[in-house]
Amino acid sequence: MERIYFNEAISQKLNQADEIESSNVEIREAELAKRVSKKAKDRCTEQHKAADDRRNASSWKGCDDTGLFGCCCRHDSTIYFCNIHKTGEGRALPMSTIKRLFNEINPDVKLGVLYDIGCTLPKFFDTRGLLNNHLTRMTFATAVFHSYVHDWPCQLQYNPRYNKGWGLTDGEGMERRWSSLSPLVGPLRYAMRNHRTGSINHRSIFENILGIENLVATLKRKTVHAIATKVESQISLQSLLRAQNCHEPGQYFTVDFFWAQWQEQRDFEINRNQEDRLKKEEQAQFFERGEALKSLAESFFAELASPKARSNTAHVLSMLEQMKNLRVKQDEQAEKLGSYFAPGAEPDSEQERRLGLLWSAKSALYKCAVQIQGEMQPLYDSRSRRERLGTVLKEKIFEALARQKKPVANILKTFCDRRTDYLKNHAPDQLNLPENKEITYQDFIKLRLDDPFWNDAYMCWSRDPWAVDPTVRSGIHAVLRLDRTNEEIIQLTNELRRCLSWGIHFRNQLKLHIDQCVFDTADGHLNASLEYSFGQISYQTRKILSDELESAQNEHEDLLLAWQPVVEDILALGVMPRSTLPAEWFALVEFLKRNKPFNTGAGVNIDLLLERTVLDGQDSDGESQNDDVDLGTSGTEHCPPEEDDG
Secondary structure (H helix, E strand, O other), X not given: OOOOOOOOOOOXXXXXXXXXXXXXXXXXXXXXXXXXXXXXXOHHHHHOHHHOOOOOHHHHOOOOEEEEEEEEOOOOOEEEEEEEEOOOOOOHHHHHHHHHHHHHOOOOOOXXXXXXXXXXXXXXXXHHOOOOOOHHHEEEEEOHHHHOOOOHHHHHHHOOOOOOOOOOOOOOHHXXXXXXXXXXXXXXXXXXXXHHHHHHHHHHHHHHHHHHHOHHHHHHHHHHHHHHHHHHHHHHHHHHHOOEEOOOOOEEOOHHHHHHHHHHHHHHHHHOOXXXXXXXXXXXXXXHHHHHHHHHHHHXXXXXXXXXXXXXXXXXXXXXXXXXXXXXXXXXXXXXXXOOOOOOOOOOHHHHHHHHHHHHHHHHHHHHHHHHHHHHHHHHHHHHHOOOOOHHHHHHHHHHHHHHHHHHHHHHHHHHHHHHHHXXXXXXXXXXXXXXXXXXXXXXXXXXXXXXXXXXXXXXOOOOHHHHOHHHHHHHHHHHHHHXXXXXXXXXXXXXXXXXXXXXXXXXXXXXXXXXXXXXXXXXXXXXXXXXXXXXOOHHHHHHHHHHHHHHHHHHHHHHHHHHHHHHHHHHOOOOOHHHOOHHHHHHHHHHHHHOOOOOOOOOHHHHHHHHHHHHOOOOOOOOOOOOOOOOOOOOOOOOHHHOOO
16 A cells, blocks of 8 residues: 555656666576576467567667556556566566565565466576575466466466466456556657656556555455355356266265366366377368368359359369369378377267367357457446446447457357357267357357356367366356355455554554654654754754644544445445454544544545546547546446456
């Protein structure tokens, strides 16, 4: 809850260039010592454009500052910013940020790091012997929405929805902060560095102060969301636990059974050879090209049957023969690649071909789903956070969705056709199952990215229950969500207790320093601060300081009184016992109510409200938002965990 400043001239909260350069030097020296190749980038890094500083090199020639790298807490309060100078999002930026964090937090505190490519950081540090003193205190994960573009084995290990300890944290706080800073893009496009950093500093300070004032309300909103998710998961799980377990005759499904299946699925996917995975993709692409050749050949047959082809029959037949020869070569090459879709020494080539085409179509469909959910994310955020979205941005989102509808619908139809073809020929008993029914475009855009539908199931050729039984997959999904919500409620309980303890401690510190100024009993630390600020200590100096501190104390007490009704609302939800909160909090609130007239916020907070109005009036593309529709004022729609704001 510390107020974080951005501008170098104002504070040291901006990571200095020498800190980043020092990290760069440390990385280079470690790579030389460990003989680690800089060119060795894994697939996740290659897919993350900002992290690959070779892709945009031509764009940097005319720019010195090419972006910002930021760090925020679980509740979106800005901690640090780094200027990205010339290069892309290199590892020196997260490394220097992590080092500074560890220098400022308590030595026994553990740190959870969510990063777009958080899966690569532990391996990067470990292979180079970097941050050895801190690695045992860190846990890494990928931000929830970014994790869905990672490979499935990577998601199993680093998606916070699939791993213990993360609750409903989504790691997308910086994305929301970039959104709040977007109105500054236009005005600052041609500004000098000092003006740019000063403006970002001012906006970030404002957002952080507002975050402190709304902190308890934020905890309440997160608690309501966690309870709603827990109830939803419990209802789903209870219905599954009443069903017979066909994999254990005479038994019902149990939570332990679902957990065991989840562990088996993790082990199966994580332990699969990466080379086999790549070969599977190559073979799928090969079958896809073969399908395209087949379609083209059919077109030539149709042309041959038309009257126009009679004048050039030899040419048409020659080209058709070439295509047939190419198809033969395709089949020969497919046999050389070997079997990656079917078990056994003599796989069914037709089954393998159909399964390869189905896998390819589903991979393309998943990419479409990620893109659509990315476009719709601002809509989800505006509803869950009750924030104004604006007509301009909403129209842009709908235009983007409209542009994507036709190609996505075509890919969806291809997938459905190939799935039906595969099931008819190789799994007819599954053809009429509810999960294999035709999917419409409207149903598709509602699919969450962690829906059991995206489980490859029959495509992985495992015959374990998690792979062949949709009920088991739904049960795994339910127990995972329930586990994350229980973690979230525990975390929110701890955070509320810490929040109130901070409020008490800060008031006590203010009161102590006021007494020290009034009675001239200042300790060495306070005297040193006074001498540094005023040059000498006198009665007038102490009087000025005590008046300022008293004003700050009054504002802080108003804040505590404003928090109390929300605290009572949280306790009324029934998931946090009153005994978990500091007893001193309730005594302090009662004391303030009796001895202090409650300020409703019409005084000091009016400046923040006016500033919010001015800042919200700016639009990133310069268009007016006077007639925008406020989508955040109606309803309290519950969003699924991946749409939570962490």
